[in-house]
Amino acid sequence: MRAVLRWLLGRLAAAALVAWVVATVVFFALRAAGGDPSEAILGGPGSQASEESMARVRQEYSLDEPLIVQYLLQLARTVTFQLGDSYARRLPVSELIGDQLPGTLALAGLGLVLAWALALAVATLAVSARGPIARRAVGLLRGGEVVASVMPHFWLGAVLIAVFAGGLGWLPATSSDNSLRSLLLPAVTLAVPVAGFLGQVMRDGLEEAHAAPFATTARTRGASERRVLWAHSLRHAALPAIALSGWAFGSLLSGAVVVETLFGRPGLGRLLIDATHARDVPLVIGVVLVIALGYVVVMSVADLLERVVDPRLRGRVEAVRTAPEGEVVS
Amino acid sequence: MSGQQTASRSQGRAAAVGGWARRWAANLGPGGMVSAGVVLLVVLAALVPGLFAPGDPTAVAPAQAYQPPGPGAVFGTDASGRDVYTRVVHGAGQSLGVGAAATAIGLGLGLLLGFGAALGPRWLDGALSRVIEVLFALPSLVLALLLVSVLGAGVGPSVLAVGLATAPGYARILRARAQSVVHSPYVTAARLEGVSAPEAFFLHVVPNTLWPLIAVGTLGIGQAIVWVSALSYLGLGALPPSPEWGAMLNAGRLHITSSWWLTVAPGLAITAAAAALTMLGRRLSAVEPA
Numbered sequence: 031m032r033a034v035l036r037w038l039l040g041r042l043a044a045a046a047l048v049a050w051v052v053a054t055v056v057f058f059a060l061r062a063a064g065g066d067p068s069e070a071i072l073g074g075p076g077s078q079a080s081e082e083s084m085a086r087v088r089q090e091y092s093l094d095e096p097l098i099v100q101y102l103l104q105l106a107r108t109v110t111f112q113l114g115d116s117y118a119r120r121l122p123v124s125e126l127i128g129d130q131l132p133g134t135l136a137l138a139g140l141g142l143v144l145a146w147a148l149a150l151a152v153a154t155l156a157v158s159a160r161g162p163i164a165r166r167a168v169g170l171l172r173g174g175e176v177v178a179s180v181m182p183h184f185w186l187g188a189v190l191i192a193v194f195a196g197g198l199g200w201l202p203a204t205s206s207d208n209s210l211r212s213l214l215l216p217a218v219t220l221a222v223p224v225a226g227f228l229g230q231v232m233r234d235g236l237e238e239a240h241a242a243p244f245a246t247t248a249r250t251r252g253a254s255e256r257r258v259l260w261a262h263s264l265r266h267a268a269l270p271a272i273a274l275s276g277w278a279f280g281s282l283l284s285g286a287v288v289v290e291t292l293f294g295r296p297g298l299g300r301l302l303i304d305a306t307h308a309r310d311v312p313l314v315i316g317v318v319l320v321i322a323l324g325y326v327v328v329m330s331v332a333d334l335l336e337r338v339v340d341p342r343l344r345g346r347v348e349a350v351r352t353a354p355e356g357e358v359v360s
Numbered sequence: 361m362s363g364q365q366t367a368s369r370s371q372g373r374a375a376a377v378g379g380w381a382r383r384w385a386a387n388l389g390p391g392g393m394v395s396a397g398v399v400l401l402v403v404l405a406a407l408v409p410g411l412f413a414p415g416d417p418t419a420v421a422p423a424q425a426y427q428p429p430g431p432g433a434v435f436g437t438d439a440s441g442r443d444v445y446t447r448v449v450h451g452a453g454q455s456l457g458v459g460a461a462a463t464a465i466g467l468g469l470g471l472l473l474g475f476g477a478a479l480g481p482r483w484l485d486g487a488l489s490r491v492i493e494v495l496f497a498l499p500s501l502v503l504a505l506l507l508v509s510v511l512g513a514g515v516g517p518s519v520l521a522v523g524l525a526t527a528p529g530y531a532r533i534l535r536a537r538a539q540s541v542v543h544s545p546y547v548t549a550a551r552l553e554g555v556s557a558p559e560a561f562f563l564h565v566v567p568n569t570l571w572p573l574i575a576v577g578t579l580g581i582g583q584a585i586v587w588v589s590a591l592s593y594l595g596l597g598a599l600p601p602s603p604e605w606g607a608m609l610n611a612g613r614l615h616i617t618s619s620w621w622l623t624v625a626p627g628l629a630i631t632a633a634a635a636a637l638t639m640l641g642r643r644l645s646a647v648e649p650a
Contacts, residue, residue, distance in 0.1 A: 044494075051494045055503075059510040173391050173639070180634040182586045184593045184609060185627030192620040203616070284499035288590055292613075302502070303594055306509040314509040322498050 470530025
């Protein structure tokens with residue numbers, strides 16, 4: 031019970047920390063942008079905001095108070111989810127986000143499932159490969175995984191549209207609802223780069239597990255290769271991949287920004303891009319905050335899943351791995 | 361310290377560099393060779409684009425608009441009849457440049473944060489590490505968009521935004537690296553021999569921490585090219601008349617189904633450059649200096 035409480039407290043602390051960092055980055059970036067912060071909040075010098083709206087913002091953001099008070103107020107607003115109104119759309123930020131969230135979650139969720147399926151297929155095929163030609167093919171596959179993992183979404187998606195919507199005409203080029211037909215192309219676009227990463231991790235894990243003493247023991251007891259793979263090795267190989275799923279979800283969300291624009295699909299990413307174009311600062315803060323907190327939630331779920339799969343981890347207090355080794359950006 | 365000692369020390373270091381380069385070349389493997397070749401081509405195209413494409417990347421010829429790839433134009437022509445191949449070659453300089461600039465900003469800031477955390481007092485390490493972890497948790501593109509929304513769109517802001525957004529990742533790697541070097545036996549030995557703290561820092565900690573940066577930086581440039589071009593693609597970085605790869609993609613965005621080559625050619629360049637730099641970076645990091 032105490033362990034559970036500690037774990038929950040740790041997760042809450044992580045969420046609070048995320049809110050603090052977002053609030054701080056925004057606060058200092060707004061001041062660093064130069065000029066009048068109220069003007070920056072209203073869309074920069076080009077927006078020609080009216081005197082009244084600037085006065086309103088100045089009051090709403092307490093811009094006449096000393097800096098430290100302004101900062102503390104910004105913190106308080108962020109932590110209590112007082113996201114305010116979008117200046118470009120004149121609607122509450124929370125309402126705008128609430129409208130767009132389900133579509134993006136459906137897209138990212140399907141993307142994650144597809145990425146896992148692809149990675150699993152690639153990894154199991156690779157370790158089952160026998161004979162010189164098959165081994166050579168696995169060597170090529172490693173290169174393919176790297177290429178897949180760096181492939182920009184905007185390009186992969188464009189090629190998929192050109193082939194499956196333009197050339198073959200099987201699937202729609204734009205995606206507006208949450209039906210499978212409409213979700214498939216954008217979800218595949220999101221899944222391929224993530225599958226490249228997960229595939230590398232899972233293949234390494236499977237190869238290692240296949241050579242481990244417990245696999246040899248199972249073989250000497252007469253277990254078939256297939257049984258060793260599915261009943262023994264996979265559990266081990268899945269662990270690092272599960273740990274990375276939190277990271278993968280973050281990558282899917284930043285991918286969603288591009289993919290939603292590419293497929294003309296409404297969603298959180300499109301909302302973020304439109305808000306960035308309009309320099310609608312309150313809306314940008316809101317979306318970034320939701321994405322960051324979503325990341326904390328997914329990390330926590332991945333951490334719990336890891337404990338389910340690996341009993342050895344149950345005493346551990348916190349999740350450890352956040353990104354593929356050596357990777358610089360998420 | 362006498363002059364002779366300094367000379368022998370730098371000679372020893374030169375020999376170490378030579379040995380490392382040789383071992384690295386031997387370990388490159390076929391994939392690494394191909395990657396190194398691609399990187400070399402991109403760098404050459406960036407430095408002397410005329411070598412591969414003597415034409416003018418901005419020469420318009422409205423009568424030749426939207427020509428599909430063919431004998432006259434390998435990658436076809438765009439809306440103003442400009443040769444896409446020539447533009448892709450001439451875009452290498454800008455794309456590689458913004459990637460390198462963003463990486464330099466990220467690495468510089470990461471160096472400051474990482475070294476501060478590893479060498480400073482414990483409370484500073486605790487505080488910085490926490491902040492680094494959280495910033496790292498935010499997807500880079502999302503963090504970059506947050507910064508662009510405040511700084512405004514354009515090439516400069518988008519490079520700065522990607523640089524700042526990638527800094528936490530570098531800080532994370534550098535902190536771990538610097539910490540392991542600071543607590544290594546050879547630094548302790550040097551300190552016991554009477555080497556002062558600043559001297560030990562510059563003689564041992566800096567070179568041994570910075571070595572792996574070559575690999576990390578190579579990898580990082582590949583990823584930065586993708587992120588900066590993503591911002592340009594979204595219309596927040598370089599703008600369409602410029603032959604920057606992301607801006608070219610942005611211009612081709614609305615013609616995907618009719619003129620696919622406008623998208624495929626610059627996208628191929630981004631993917632090839634990023635994949636080659638990533639592969640090369642990994643090979644580099646696989647061979648650590650002794």
